[in-house]
Amino acid sequence: MPSDYKTPRKRLRLSTCNYRTTGYYFITICTCNRECLLGNIVEGKMHLNAAGKMIQHVLEAIQNIYLGWHLDTNIIMPNHVHAILRLYKHAINQPTPLSLSELIRNIKTLTTKNYCAGVSTQNWQTFDKHLWQRSYHEHIIRGEQNLNNIREYIHNNPKQWHEDSYNPQM
Numbered sequence: 001m002p003s004d005y006k007t008p009r010k011r012l013r014l015s016t017c018n019y020r021t022t023g024y025y026f027i028t029i030c031t032c033n034r035e036c037l038l039g040n041i042v043e044g045k046m047h048l049n050a051a052g053k054m055i056q057h058v059l060e061a062i063q064n065i066y067l068g069w070h071l072d073t074n075i076i077m078p079n080h081v082h083a084i085l086r087l088y089k090h091a092i093n094q095p096t097p098l099s100l101s102e103l104i105r106n107i108k109t110l111t112t113k114n115y116c117a118g119v120s121t122q123n124w125q126t127f128d129k130h131l132w133q134r135s136y137h138e139h140i141i142r143g144e145q146n147l148n149n150i151r152e153y154i155h156n157n158p159k160q161w162h163e164d165s166y167n168p169q170m
Helices: 050-060 100-122 144-163
Strands: 023-030 039-042 045-048 069-076 080-087 137-141
Touching (some): 023 100, 050 080
Antiparallel strands (some): 069 080
């Protein structure tokens, strides 16, 4: 499969939206060429390898590192990550929180650096040029029902792997 880094970029974000606004955001980040580098699904359950556990650790540390941001829920799949991220209102005297795209860029940078270290020191599977696919999918969550539906989708994602469009065996 050719790398998506060769195709021209198209604007994915809503030009009318401020991605520093408090609220919930559903994001999906895919490994480059959708390589299965983060673990395996066995009998409908995700089993993280060391790289997947590292990414889980980075996601869980978001609220300790990035002002205002909190990980609501997530699932790391063999070749992609789904997460609901929440941006809380920040205090008046605190600096402005990162935008969603800045947060995702930082997550990708940190996990790529950590993954490269794992390749060097722990013999993790190598990747070709880029760990992550360019850009990411995002959805601004509007309303409690939408939030609950996405939480359920994330929770059930490993059970649906056999039908998942991200599954390279599909």
